[in-house]
Amino acid sequence: MRENRFEATSSFDRIDEPDVVIICVPTPLTDAREPDLTYIISSAHAIAAKLRPGQLIVLESTTYPGTTRDVVLPILSAGGLKPGEDFFLAFSPEREDPGNPQFSAPTIPKVVGGLEPASLELAAAFYGKVVVRVVPVSCPEVAEACKILENTYRAINIALVNELKMLYDRMGINVWDVIEAAKSKPFGFQAFYPGPGLGGHCIPIDPFYLTWVARKHGLATRFIELAGEINTAMPAYVVSKIADALNEDCKPVKGSKITLLGMAYKKDVDDPRESPGFELMELLLKKGAMVHYNDPHIPVLPPMRHYPNLRMSSQELTVEHLRSQDCVLIVTDHSAYDWSWIGQHAALIVDTRNAMKNAINPRARIIRA
């Protein structure tokens, strides 16, 4: 490592200048729910075209175990440069908790797996300069599998509480109170929370990278499939709760005015990728509801791959607007919302986040979903 210098450029022609090149391009799923590695592959080709001796290449994109060795390495070494001698290759997963001010990248330990000892040593030395702790592992596959384990663990545990939410609701038990009570156990339990469905570009997607590679090895990832089934059924469940709640008011969904609060996939971020808000909006529109949304972080809905026709701007939240709505649906509990104020002016609130738990004197009828 010669000097600590970072410079932004949009020119791939200069890719031979840095000592370290980090690939963290998107890794989505295809329509057939298979890994779409086109971004990684095109980045690797662009780097290979200019690869020079001494460079360290690190893949950070979340992907299935084996990608660094089986996909990236052959592209980089096609020109004749030898890994571990002429250039170096490692995998180090990105770890981030967007919207959580408690963690910034330098405070999060970084797992690093090198193709061979020299690559590991270089990559660990590089990340050691910028993060609090480097966790070296034996090979890229362990680092790749580690990231998928972390996200699969979340997807499965969220599915578990989503299933319990539906059961406990039918039994008249508040699942949020149950989780709060279980949290008092000082060991062996970590709290996960139910919601309107998975969102973001990691948790709903990454586990299926493992499912795909498992199939290639003749195995099924049954936990992942089941979790996917439960989590993707959540928007339809929420819509059924809205229909029941409106029914109590002698109103059909068709023609009812419904405002969704929060289109970002999680609290206090402006990222709508994979947000269940889009699925909820589409299901409600299909049933003939008159739908608005408000999100202080998303003034206009961007075109989404699976929902290209949902074009809408954020509706200003006023007393008049809230009073005019048959139902307000809480999709994402941004801190900017004043739940007491909303509760005082809305007539019916369907709450997927337990956001109304501390609302003062709500006039609204509140339904957990």
Ligand SMILES: NC(=O)c1ccc[n+]([C@@H]2O[C@H](COP(=O)([O-])OP(=O)(O)OC[C@H]3O[C@@H](n4cnc5c(N)ncnc54)[C@H](O)[C@@H]3O)[C@@H](O)[C@H]2O)c1
């Ligand atoms: N953002 C997170 O919180 C987070 C957390 C953990 C893991 N990841 C993983 O990191 C990867 C990237 O995610 P992201 O949210 O940063 O994605 P992103 O959509 O923000 O894209 C990252 C960058 O890749 C660039 N890019 C796209 N295609 C490219 C190409 N062909 N060549 C060069 N650059 C290209 C984009 O311009 C963008 O700057 C994914 O594999 C994701 O699963 C992200």
